[in-house]
Amino acid sequence: MAAHADVKLAAAAFCADLKQECDALTQTLGQPNADRTAVLTRLSIALKSLTEATVFLPAYDQRACAAMLKTISDQLTTAAPARAKFTFASRKAKSSTPAAGPPESAQPLAEQRLPPPQALPPAALAPRPTARQICSNRNCYIAPPPVPISSAESSTSSDVEVADLTRCVVSLLDLHVGALHLKNLDRCVLVVGPIAGSVLVESCRNCVFVICCRQLRIHNSVGLAIPLHIASHPIIEDCSALRFGLYPRAALADFASVERFEAARIDPNPGASAHKTVEDFCWLKRGQSPNWVLMSSDDEHACGTEAMALATSSVVDEQALMDSLDALVARFSVA
Amino acid sequence: MGLLTVLKKLKQKEKEIRILILGLDNAGKTTILKRINGEDISTISPTLGFNIKTLDYNGYKLNIWDVGGQKSIRSYWRNYFEQTDGLVWVVDSADRPDRFADCKAELHSLLTEERLAGASLLIFANKQDLPGALSSEEIAKLLDLKAIQTHHWQIVGCSAVTGDNLLTGMDWVVTDISKRIYMLD
Numbered sequence: 001m002a003a004h005a006d007v008k009l010a011a012a013a014f015c016a017d018l019k020q021e022c023d024a025l026t027q028t029l030g031q032p033n034a035d036r037t038a039v040l041t042r043l044s045i046a047l048k049s050l051t052e053a054t055v056f057l058p059a060y061d062q063r064a065c066a067a068m069l070k071t072i073s074d075q076l077t078t079a080a081p082a083r084a085k086f087t088f089a090s091r092k093a094k095s096s097t098p099a100a101g102p103p104e105s106a107q108p109l110a111e112q113r114l115p116p117p118q119a120l121p122p123a124a125l126a127p128r129p130t131a132r133q134i135c136s137n138r139n140c141y142i143a144p145p146p147v148p149i150s151s152a153e154s155s156t157s158s159d160v161e162v163a164d165l166t167r168c169v170v171s172l173l174d175l176h177v178g179a180l181h182l183k184n185l186d187r188c189v190l191v192v193g194p195i196a197g198s199v200l201v202e203s204c205r206n207c208v209f210v211i212c213c214r215q216l217r218i219h220n221s222v223g224l225a226i227p228l229h230i231a232s233h234p235i236i237e238d239c240s241a242l243r244f245g246l247y248p249r250a251a252l253a254d255f256a257s258v259e260r261f262e263a264a265r266i267d268p269n270p271g272a273s274a275h276k277t278v279e280d281f282c283w284l285k286r287g288q289s290p291n292w293v294l295m296s297s298d299d300e301h302a303c304g305t306e307a308m309a310l311a312t313s314s315v316v317d318e319q320a321l322m323d324s325l326d327a328l329v330a331r332f333s334v335a
Numbered sequence: 336m337g338l339l340t341v342l343k344k345l346k347q348k349e350k351e352i353r354i355l356i357l358g359l360d361n362a363g364k365t366t367i368l369k370r371i372n373g374e375d376i377s378t379i380s381p382t383l384g385f386n387i388k389t390l391d392y393n394g395y396k397l398n399i400w401d402v403g404g405q406k407s408i409r410s411y412w413r414n415y416f417e418q419t420d421g422l423v424w425v426v427d428s429a430d431r432p433d434r435f436a437d438c439k440a441e442l443h444s445l446l447t448e449e450r451l452a453g454a455s456l457l458i459f460a461n462k463q464d465l466p467g468a469l470s471s472e473e474i475a476k477l478l479d480l481k482a483i484q485t486h487h488w489q490i491v492g493c494s495a496v497t498g499d500n501l502l503t504g505m506d507w508v509v510t511d512i513s514k515r516i517y518m519l520d
Contacts, residue, residue, distance in 0.1 A: 232379055
């Protein structure tokens with residue numbers, strides 16, 4: 001499948017390149033004293049590349065590209081200065097022949113369709129008050145203060161972003177999370193209760209995530225161990241060495257109570273969890289993807305309960321906490 | 336019966352509209368489709384491939400195509416462009432700021448696509464039920480929608496989970512398309 005994706009990309013890239021070249025050529029042709037031989041040379045080079053590209057180019061694109069080049073070559077011939085016909089007309093009449101300029105009709109269509117340049121809106125966004133951010137930290141224990149789960153409705157839950165952490169233990173058990181974004185985490189342990197929405201993991205390495213959610217997407221990550229309870233099929237893209245297991249509900253006790261599952265509208269029955277049917281977007285063949293495995297039942301139990309113990313530990317000794325973090329990561333999530 | 340009458344009758348029989356739903360991953364495309372179709376939305380997995388639904392709507396037959404939005408399969412979107420009457424672009428209004436940049440780039444590159452040239456463009460600012468959601472005006476600004484002059488477009492704030500405004504949006508897109516295609520009727 002990877003090869004197919006490459007072909008698609010190559011076709012798209014080729015079309016884009018050719019379009020750019022054509023636009024450049026029409027623009028050159030539009031100028032009053034365009035160098036026609038240069039345009040002709042570039043046109044023939046483009047034509048040659050198109051012929052070569054027919055190997056991978058779909059029929060539609062072949063036609064479209066050929067049509068683009070045809071337009072240019074038509075323009076080139078019509079815009080060519082009309083060669084003066086040899087006649088015995090008087091000198092006066094000959095000199096009155098207007099210098100052939102580019103015909104009006106040859107104006108490139110593409111240029112007319114381009115939107116007028118406009119000032120871009122300021123990219124800076126005011127931080128949203130409801131979105132929580134935990135970022136840029138290392139070697140520490142992070143547990144945001146509990147938020148009272150008053151109405152236990154998904155409408156009161158907030159998005160949480162956890163980013164750029166190295167060697168941290170993060171406990172989100174006391175939070176009522178709507179959607180969770182994890183980005184650039186290295187050697188971290190993160191534990192969270194039932195989430196009504198989705199979890200997006202991007203560029204994480206050697207972590208243990210204990211997650212319960214509706215949807216899970218993992219991108220560009222290596223070496224994760226994920227005890228998981230999920231309502232839909234988890235998907236992975238450009239990942240390797242991922243290990244999935246069962247969510248340690250027993251160890252989580254109150255944090256994963258039936259009420260909290262119900263608040264997130266997720267079936268608490270372990271049999272309803274789809275954590276075993278991971279879909280790898282980079283492995284569309286039949287058979288098991290080499291990029292992920294299921295943990296053995298001993299491992300998933302140990303991994304889940306130990307991560308849980310770390311996240312809820314009241315150990316004051318930071319060194320001891322970091323040591324157990326390292327041990328956990330080394331045991332379960334090193335690629 | 337004259338030929339014109341025969342043609343008109345044939346045309347009336349199949350007032351088909353083809354709608355393509357696209358957007359980044361986790362925008363809620365499948366949820367919107369299933370919600371409109373009245374299906375269960377609690378166990379939707381990220382789409383690997385595509386879903387098609389055909390439904391009757393105000394006398395039109397809508398063929399709605401929902402194509403997965405994961406990065407690795409976005410290059411396949413172009414396979415679905417042909418004969419599209421309406422493009423529905425779905426945005427997660429509560430998304431991270433860096434993903435809005437992605438979203439804008441993907442949308443604007445779609446709009447240069449020749450095969451989508453005639454399509455009406457509906458932007459669904461989805462997930463308005465979430466507390467962190469941006470308003471449709473803010474999203475219009477972020478995606479630089481004002482710069483779009485090649486397509487008829489409209490932005491509608493909605494929530495697939497509650498079902499708010501989904502029909503408003505679909506009404507707009509169907510009306511806009513039918514004005515264009517079936518203006519003779």
